[in-house]
Amino acid sequence: MFFGYTIILGICCGEKEIENMDLLDQILPLVKKPARYAGGEWNAVCKNWGEVDLKVAFAFPDVYEVGMSHLGLQILYGIVNSRPDALMERVFAPWPDMAEKMREHEIPLFALESKRPLRDFDVVAFTLQYELSFSNILYMLDLAGIPLLSASRSEEYPLVIAGGPCAFNPEPIADFIDLFVIGEGEEVINELLDAVAGGKRDKLSRKELLRKAVEIQGVYVPSLYLVHYGEDGAFLRVEPADSSVPARVKKRVVKDFDQVSFPTSPVVPSTEVVHDRMMIEVLRGCTRGCRFCQAGMIYRPVREKERGTVLRQARELVRNTGYDELSLVSLSTSDYTPVQEVVKSLLDEHAAGGVSLSLPSLRADQFSVDLAKEVQRVRRSSLTFAPEAGTQRLRDVINKGVTEEDLLAAAGAAFREGWLAVKLYFMIGLPTETDEDLDGINRLAREVLSLGRKAGVPRGRLKVTVSVSSFVPKAHTAFQWEPQAPFEALKERQAYLSGKVRDRGLTLNYHDAGASFIEAVFARGDRRLGQVLSKAFELGCKFDGWTEYFNLEKWLEAFKSAGLDPAWYAYRSYGYDDALPWDHIDPGISKRYLAREHQRAMEGITTGDCRTGDCPGCGLCGALEIEPVLAGSERDV
Incomplete structure (x- = not known):
């Protein structure tokens, strides 16, 4: 069956012969789930490297099945690949059996589309969804032959950046990341890539490029900040190294959720993944105010898509993917203002074609039997x-x-x-x-x-x-x-x-x-904690979010070693x-x-929800000059 993979690899590699291709063909039959590393999926974008100036690798620090279920990957993949001067390829953390074969045959970590080594890219962009994936960042950099510490990377290595919810406390992995994006990637990615492209054109050094990037709102460059601790070891403050660097890094926010780019031709995985279905984000943000919930704070304000936008995106997804399930995703989909009418319209249009609908985040206080029955018109879960x-x-x-x-x-x-x-x-x-x-x-x-x-x-x-x-x-x-x-x-x-x-x-x-x-x-x-993370990686920590690999004793040993x-x-x-x-x-x-x-x-x-009651005074609308946006008047569909 691997003849099919070989053909796909050849198509996606373009005109330049990729080193170790024969070795890769030999290795894939020997590892679990070889489709994780084959690439060539439906809707994957394979650009000619000689025709673009800027090469970006989206790095998800977990296995293919988890990473390909992440909507943020698909969003940024579509945005970057829509630029004529740039490409984005994907890379995931190889399962240990594949990593062992790669080390044995001296194959560096590569991106799926071109099979190029990660160190050939201009930017390697990690998403930080979960603290227990931090060890996999070091694992992937090491497999790629990229120095782990930001301070150790010379001009020949790619810029290593990171974003996502865990970037809202970036300090534990600050030693390993050149810059962080704080906030929503769609809003800042083009500005950041313009700066990188300009830096290449002007032949800026790595330090000069980071100085330029820190001028962009939402960009945090750890090397441009000093950290102070008290004599007792207590943390005191993080402060800019000089007055040209902002004292606080303000998050970036998408203001018009209907106009921002959304992937209606997403990459369709070649093997089963965690969330194997179409996804439409119907709203972003939540103002319920659960006091333990970080997402409910950092993704504010609420911004809803209009009914017409959702229906149009659904049509395009059905046409472009072949999936038979559509999921309306958000932090609280039952809060979406036109949820009842949108669900009915979607099923009226697509149920006859065998497309089912799922709402993964229903609240008990807003549960509607009629809505649930409507959702389960095609199949029940x-x-x-x-x-x-x-x-x-x-x-x-x-x-x-x-x-x-x-x-x-x-x-x-x-x-x-x-x-x-x-x-x-x-x-x-x-x-x-x-x-x-x-x-x-x-x-x-x-x-x-x-x-x-x-x-x-x-x-x-x-x-x-x-x-x-x-x-x-x-x-x-x-x-x-x-x-x-x-x-x-x-x-x-x-x-x-x-x-x-x-x-x-x-x-x-x-x-x-x-x-x-x-x-x-x-x-x-x-x-x-950077020194703890380094030691834990040396001790073999990786895939810490997986029960079979998490080892508390190794982590405790790493802490002891770091004092x-x-x-x-x-x-x-x-x-x-x-x-x-x-x-x-x-x-x-x-x-x-x-x-x-x-x-x-x-x-x-x-405390009540500001969508339906008084403003609780969180301060966001004034600080970011943005207010909640609810779906309202009808638009042409």
Whole structure:
């Protein structure tokens, strides 16, 4: 079957012969899922390297199946490849079996489209979706033969940049990244690439180019900032090296969500991936104000697409991909103003062709049986709700805005209408949590199970899955000052729930407490963690988000080697006046607002959604000169 791969590789490589092509053909049959490395997918863009000046590699620090499910990759891939002077190719973290073969045969990490080594590119752009992917950044740079430390890279190496949600606290990986993009990539990518292209044309040095790039709003260059610590080791501040560098880096925001580029001819994976379907982002941002949720803060304000835009993009996606499922994605799709009419219009137009629809983020307080039935007109799947906490007291603390009555009404209605399975998401270790809150998780799960039985769902087919994650304090949230619950306490709470949540039809899943501990350390960390990350990589840490590869003992050894205590980062309580390692990154949300929300949390007082009530005073509209944009008047479709 690999003759097909060889033909595809030949087509995509263009006129220049790629070194090690014969070796690659020999290796692919020997590794798991060779399609991860073959390229040549439908809608992949293979440009002639001799005809473009600027070469960019989008680097996703996880396997192909995860990275190809990331909508941000497809968005930036489309934008860059629409430029006549630039190309963007893709690269993912090779699974260890492939990496072993590459090292054995001295094949450097390469991009899928041209099979060119990463070090041949002008820019290597990493996306930072998850703190436990940080070790894979070093893993990929090492496989590519690119020096890990930014300070060690000479002019011959590509510019290594990074963006995404984890860039809102960039300090733990600042030593390895030349520049970070803070905010939404669509808004800044062309400005940044123009600067890089101009630097090439003017033959600027690496340092001169970084000096030029820092003038762009939303660009953070760690080497142009100094970090100060106290005698006791406490973080004091990050400050510019000189007055020409901004003291705070303000995020970039897309203002017109209907006009911004969106990929309607995305690359269609050649093997099954995590989210194997068409995706349309119907809105960006969320103002529900969950106090643990970083995405709800950093992606504000809410911007909705008009109905006509969604319907047009759906038509083009169906025509250009061949998928039979369309997902309307956002942080809270049931909040999308015209969701009912858009769902009906989409299914009226596409259901006859076998295209189904999914809404992956329904809220129990907005659950509509009519909407759910409409969505499942073509095929039925399980429903997922996220009450997050087991009691109303704790849901008020985290400002979840979902009541027990909402959840039970939604689950009961779903079972009566023929659904067989419901998934429930909870968190443990939340601030102020007690045993009563844990008991509430068990009680709610059993009540949902009971509703299924009362609705007549056959016992052998009824399924309620309870997924429990551990609270991780994140930068720029109301709980950024809160510590994580100690590792042993999380393990005890997991064991407590395991002993309680037991019944036919009930399934309990929970995240590794050790992995959540390391996630919290890097979520709250400062620049000193770079030496820990380097040591952990030396010890073999990689794919830390995967259970089979995460090794807590190696991480603890890396911390010991660096002379740092991970508990100091994860378990420390901050005061409102304490300096935070991410204070120089400006998400547009005021720190005063977050402190006020933290105080309200401790008092059990909820805060309303500014979409439907009074402005809570987060400060974003004034800081970024932008206001929420809701779908309104009809447009021609």
